[in-house]
Amino acid sequence: MQVYLDHAATTPLRAEARDAWLAAHEVLGNPSSIHGAGQAARRLLEDARDQLALVLGCQPIEIVFTSGGTEAANLALKGLWWSRPEGADAVVLPDGEHHATLDVVGWLAAAEHAAVRAVRLDTQGRIDSDAFSTALPGAAVATALVANNEVGTLQDAAGLASAASEAGVPLHLDAVSALGHVAVDFSGWRGAGSAPGGLAAMSVSAHKVGGPVGVGAAVVSRHARLTPLVHGGGQQRSLRAGTQDVAGAAAFAAAARAAEAERVAETARLSALRDRLIDGIRSSIPAARLLGDPVERLPGNAHVLFPDAAGETLLFLLDMAGIAVSTGSACQAGVAEPSHVVLALGLDDRAARSVLRFTLGYTSTPSDIDAVLARLPDAYARAVASGARSGRAS
Secondary structure, eight states: OOEEOBTTTOOOOOHHHHHHHHHHTTSOSOTTOOSHHHHHHHHHHHHHHHHHHHHHTSOGGGEEEESSHHHHHHHHHHHHHHTOOTTOOEEEEETTOOHHHHHHHHHHHHHHOOEEEEEOBOTTSOBOHHHHHHHOTTOSEEEEESBOTTTOBBOOHHHHHHHHHHHTOEEEEEOTTTBTTBOOOHHHHHOSOOSSSEEEEEEEESTTTTOOTTOEEEEEOTTOOOOOSOOSSOTGGGTSOSOOOHHHHHHHHHHHHHHHHTHHHHHHHHHHHHHHHHHHHHHHOTTOEEESOSSSBOTTEEEEEOTTSOHHHHHHHHHHTTEEOBOOOOEETTEEOOOHHHHHTTOOHHHHTSEEEEEOOTTOOHHHHHHHHHHHHHHHHHHHHHHHHHHHHO
16 A cells, blocks of 8 residues: 655545535536526536635635636735736745746746746745745735645745735735635635735645546635636626536535645644654654754654755655655746745755655554654665666766
């Protein structure tokens, strides 16, 4: 049986989500139709919206169901950019963001001539709040992760939203990695005010909390001005046209509700497992180094630098031993790239190629940790030796 410690990539489907998805498929009808069958589907859809809103701390009408977190980020960032006030020509982008954000902003820079105002991270992956605030005035839109998807560092979401509000700049928060692991509170982070500035949109994804792949949501404030990506109907406040995925919405809501119900207990359980994993790695491989904030981090995240060992080699050796982990680095066109997040911490290219990300989830057990600790030292020794041979050969 494989040990799966890559929950940050995707998490096994929860029984509650599977049951909700199957039950929803027994309801026939397009939720936009006005006949009885359509209205039955509509009730199921809106019930899912209500349930998800309770988890996200927002109003049901603010939820726009999408095909995933990537589409939600695209809708938020492009939509806010296209609705920007005259003269606003910049996007505020912290270093180390997820590629779902980085690539959108890159497109805006290339196609829309957006100026990008980069904001540095500190050595633990935390967004520099002063630099973030300084970059805001006159910007069209700002964005930030609630929790870094690689090193696991938690950001001050409320503080970032407050800074954006004071500057009158709409903010998008990527909460994909945070949902199910920390308290997500869109309305609380946004605060009272009805101005378009401040927290305007937030992206989340179902499959990171045990829901199905291909379902997500953009939470869009009632006060935000947003241009839609997709036209063709008036669904979802005209922000995302098309027949809505009732079953996907129901499954997402069921998974999010289950994750939220167990969140406090799971935070304690996963934090203990994570800390045992970190302590075991440090004991058997003293050169290994934990990256990210050692305390204010996602409960199931251990992002570790293994000096002199290529992360891809370590990943392969562990995979051969039945253990699934991640390097945490981007892979484009089949070529492994150094982690841009590790580089943003101030480390070099060699370090950025020598990391592994272990991420635990609701199915993780103490025996999973035992298996990793039993196999990792040998894998590390072999990876170091492989790197030394490659160095001699070159």
